[in-house]
């Protein structure tokens with residue numbers, strides 16, 4: 124192999140929109156990995172022309188033109204109903220709602236709860252970075268006990284603010300047969316990608332609500348370097364938020 | 377294709393909410409998304425009874441935010457969708473309506489005004505004029521029809537879908553609880569049989585490459601200047617099409633007038649009854665009614681108001697129509713008076729009395 128060939132960048136997914144690359148996330152941000160896993164899954168499943176991708180407010184909005192797929196950028200917390208509306212009006216589409224923990228567990232939580240409870244045939248990917256990234260690092264429903272943020276400067280006091288929100292656990296509890304629920308982490312890309320792909324396959328099979336939370340870093344607001352970002356995800360976060368599959372539809376006989 | 381829901385002309389006697397459900401069917405609407413609130417509930421009740429028989433669908437969402445945003449989604453998917461709400465539901469829906477406005481998504485919403493902000497007084501007011509015409513955190517680039525009787529509820533429901541899809545501004549049918557709940561005769565018809573062409577919906581999202589390109593719909597912008605450009609061109613577009621959209625009605629407005637009574641919606645009917653009494657006595661009292669509250673028939677009102685010694689604004693709110701009228705007449709030396717009755721109905725007798733008290 125020539126030197127040029129060896130130094131070529133890794134092959135970019137076909138469903139990437141090249142005009143919007145390199146992407147606009149901060150270096151080391153978790154969003155990039157998750158979006159890559161989504162893109163690779165879209166390619167592998169051959170659904171590029173069927174996907175309608177919706178992103179939320181928060182850093183997820185930076186992905187409004189990330190893919191070469193039909194996309195809509197919605198308001199904070201409202202991506203779930205927008206994708207629900209699209210999917211209900213045209214069941215042929217593969218609807219993806221992409222959001223942060225603020226969008227999914229705080230402002231838009233009633234939409235998440237009710238879409239899950241109705242077993243809407245859509246796929247929700249939620250990036251849990253334990254804070255509000257875009258607005259400058261405030262406390263999120265997922266901020267860890269004693270974690271410092273701009274609005275919990277002395278560390279999150281769970282007596283006052285409650286415990287970190289356990290999304291997949293809740294969604295698994297309220298969805299019915301056919302739902303797919305998992306929690307992955309950017310620190311285990313292969314596994315996370317597997318969950319992402321399964322969540323899309325589940326929608327393609329028309330089985331039920333598909334939900335994957337992904338633990339991700341926000342080095343800018345965490346004020347962490349590469350090493351401690353990784354360690355925070357792998358140790359502190361994964362310790363509280365257990366990675367794994369929470370609900371898998373029964374295999375058809 | 378399923379048979380047309382209405383064939384030929386049909387004389388019926390129904391409530392306003394039932395009329396709207398039928399009109400939506402006649403307009404070939406596909407989906408309704410909604411959340412219960414009085415006085416619009418029966419639109420959903422009738423729609424859910426009619427829908428399955430005509431291959432139409434419905435979703436009762438968890439709240440009005442969701443109803444508004446699912447409607448936005450349905451429209452993006454290329455279906456004729458609508459929602460209906462009132463009062464605090466209208467407040468919540470301003471967020472999805474703002475998004476629709478900015479993204480030029482032709483959502484249609486029926487607003488059946490109720491007293492606000494309150495609970496229990498759930499039936500009537502004209503207090504949602506400001507919210508419906510200018511609500512949201514943008515510039516209020518919307519279209520608002522204010523019908524006054526059941527025939528108009530039918531006609532303008534059909535028209536709302538055509539206007540929305542033709543111009544791609546969110547379009548509102550602003551009724552009220554009296555119109556929603558009372559029964560009245562009207563003629564229902566299939567619009568196409570009457571030569572009314574139904575504007576076809578277009579798919580924005582969901583058929584990928586078939587459109588030849590992927591669409592990325594957004595209201596996130598990198599700079600204030602970018603937003604400025606978009607809003608400015610939207611304003612220009614809105615002003616350009618406004619004359620095609622604007623509608624009003626004049627009742628006994630010929631020649632010089634002692635008093636010009638300005639009212640909209642159901643209150644116009646009281647105004648017209650009052651005018652009938654004056655004209656029987658040979659008195660020069662006319663009535664001007666904006667049918668579109670936004671865009672507002674500014675030029676038309678200015679022309680007529682200048683022939684009047686006095687104008688009288690009558691509404692079941694404290695000057696919400698009044699604000700629109702005053703803005704329209706800005707700069708003209710006009711003597712104005714008002715009859716503001718927030719949250720309650722207005723009779724023709726009250727209007728007659730008021731006109732007599734100000735007629736010189």
Ligand SMILES: Cc1ncc(C[n+]2csc(CCOP(=O)(O)OP(=O)(O)O)c2C)c(N)n1
Nearest residue numbers: 180181182199223224225226254255256257
């Ligand atoms: C109705 C509304 N309230 C508040 C905001 C401001 N806002 C923008 S992004 C954001 C937080 C985003 O955090 P999260 O959803 O966790 O996503 P992240 O940026 O961390 O990826 C907030 C509060 C908004 N856009 N809309």
Ligand code: SF4
Nearest residue numbers: 148149152182256341
């Ligand atoms: S602020 Fe945080 S979440 Fe947002 S792009 Fe930067 S690192 Fe990512």
